[in-house]
Amino acid sequence: MSNLLIYNARLVDENTDAYGALLVSNGKILSVCKSDFCTEASAVKLADGIFSDSADPVELFDAKGLVLTPAFIDLHVHLRYPGQTQKEDLNSGLHATAAGGFGTVVAMPNTNPVVSDAELALKIEKEAEEIGLTKVFQTVSLTKNFEGKDVSHLKEIDAKRIPVITEDGHDVLSSSVMLDAMKLAAEKGAVVSCHSEDPELALKAKPYRAAALEIMKIYGLSAWGHFVESEKEISPETFTEIDSNLTAANSLLAIAEDSATYRNILLAKEAGCHVHIAHCSTKNSIEIVRAAKKEGINVTCEVTPHHLALTGDTEPMIRALVNPPLRHEEDRLALIEALRDGTADVISTDHAPHTADDKAAGAPGFTGAETAFAVCNTVLVKEQGFTPQKLSQLMSANPARILGLKKGLLEPGYDADFALLDPEKRWKVRSADFKSKGKASPFEGEELIGKVQGLILDGKMISL
Numbered sequence: 001m002s003n004l005l006i007y008n009a010r011l012v013d014e015n016t017d018a019y020g021a022l023l024v025s026n027g028k029i030l031s032v033c034k035s036d037f038c039t040e041a042s043a044v045k046l047a048d049g050i051f052s053d054s055a056d057p058v059e060l061f062d063a064k065g066l067v068l069t070p071a072f073i074d075l076h077v078h079l080r081y082p083g084q085t086q087k088e089d090l091n092s093g094l095h096a097t098a099a100g101g102f103g104t105v106v107a108m109p110n111t112n113p114v115v116s117d118a119e120l121a122l123k124i125e126k127e128a129e130e131i132g133l134t135k136v137f138q139t140v141s142l143t144k145n146f147e148g149k150d151v152s153h154l155k156e157i158d159a160k161r162i163p164v165i166t167e168d169g170h171d172v173l174s175s176s177v178m179l180d181a182m183k184l185a186a187e188k189g190a191v192v193s194c195h196s197e198d199p200e201l202a203l204k205a206k207p208y209r210a211a212a213l214e215i216m217k218i219y220g221l222s223a224w225g226h227f228v229e230s231e232k233e234i235s236p237e238t239f240t241e242i243d244s245n246l247t248a249a250n251s252l253l254a255i256a257e258d259s260a261t262y263r264n265i266l267l268a269k270e271a272g273c274h275v276h277i278a279h280c281s282t283k284n285s286i287e288i289v290r291a292a293k294k295e296g297i298n299v300t301c302e303v304t305p306h307h308l309a310l311t312g313d314t315e316p317m318i319r320a321l322v323n324p325p326l327r328h329e330e331d332r333l334a335l336i337e338a339l340r341d342g343t344a345d346v347i348s349t350d351h352a353p354h355t356a357d358d359k360a361a362g363a364p365g366f367t368g369a370e371t372a373f374a375v376c377n378t379v380l381v382k383e384q385g386f387t388p389q390k391l392s393q394l395m396s397a398n399p400a401r402i403l404g405l406k407k408g409l410l411e412p413g414y415d416a417d418f419a420l421l422d423p424e425k426r427w428k429v430r431s432a433d434f435k436s437k438g439k440a441s442p443f444e445g446e447e448l449i450g451k452v453q454g455l456i457l458d459g460k461m462i463s464l
Ligand code: DOR
Pocket: 078, 110, 168, 169, 170, 195, 321, 322, 323, 324, 350, 352, 353, 363, 364, 365, 366
């Protein structure tokens, strides 16, 4: 039995923004006291009163100057394990997520091999648990080995341990197969997270990206929006050629997203499953989700920090390759409004680490776990007037609800997973300092506001 009293904290969750103290016993929140306990003596007195029957010592933590908030929960990360450990491994990935303030993450199955059976998923979860940092829920692919045909492996799934299934990285081409997968998910009570992207339209976009990349490689231009001075002179015509190819790819990928979002929601309605639209990035897709919610369809939706902060129609960000691509300002604003009005439920990072070589060869995705809170605090709270409570709802309470966990709130009986934050601290992103092996951040060199200063999991302080 271990007891912990955190005092002098600014307690922030979906419902609370108040100074106070929080008592933890055996990994769970025992009580929350909303008033100032400024001296250690008064905190000790409080602890003595509450733990008077307990022989176990009470550890005290003075959180002066810090926000104590439920640890973040990320429904979408790539830990690249097994088989892609040159990009990330469980150890580096979970040090990165812990540094980002995440107590729980959902790991994608686009690994090598693809995670297509419950046994492998549970093995990964167990190995992650042994590391003793962020808790991992491993997803299983919708179709066996991403082959787009067989969904029979889903019969083995226990949704308590594997709450989310997904084909992330791409979509399921056949609507009939997707419907079968969704029907099994409905039976099991698992959430189907959809990388909504019509595979045939995505294929059509490929040659445009390839043409742009070929020229970018000649001039040594980065594929993550970090402006690199080229040693060779680049003519305006060359830039136009690169950017017009990328624009052509991006418009195809916008229709690919919108049409697939619509299809996936229709299929989920028919199957009666909970569909979660991953990394929603366009105004049209958001409208589709909004209409579906109004109709009472069981749909939730996530947006990423990079789609909230950045647009991709001008240089250098047009050359920052990610799926879905960075969009236009009207899309970005639509995502922000969707978070504000509840159309979008959660912020997920889509942390997608790659090696520098893979990135240069055009691998899409950014490393994002370690900048997520700062980006969202800067864009949503500081620029867009979201309250810290709302941000906590989007990064903790709502993802916990989707996973069916007793996490994400500062309430008695909830798991004692907390992030300690300094929401005013300004810092410059230096990807060389990331715990993640992936260094491709579109925020490299940017000043952001808000820093994760600590993490407490199961009532125990984690050293970051
Ligand atoms: O940009 C992306 N990268 N989007 C995805 O959906 C997959 C991810 C990856 O696995 O690298």
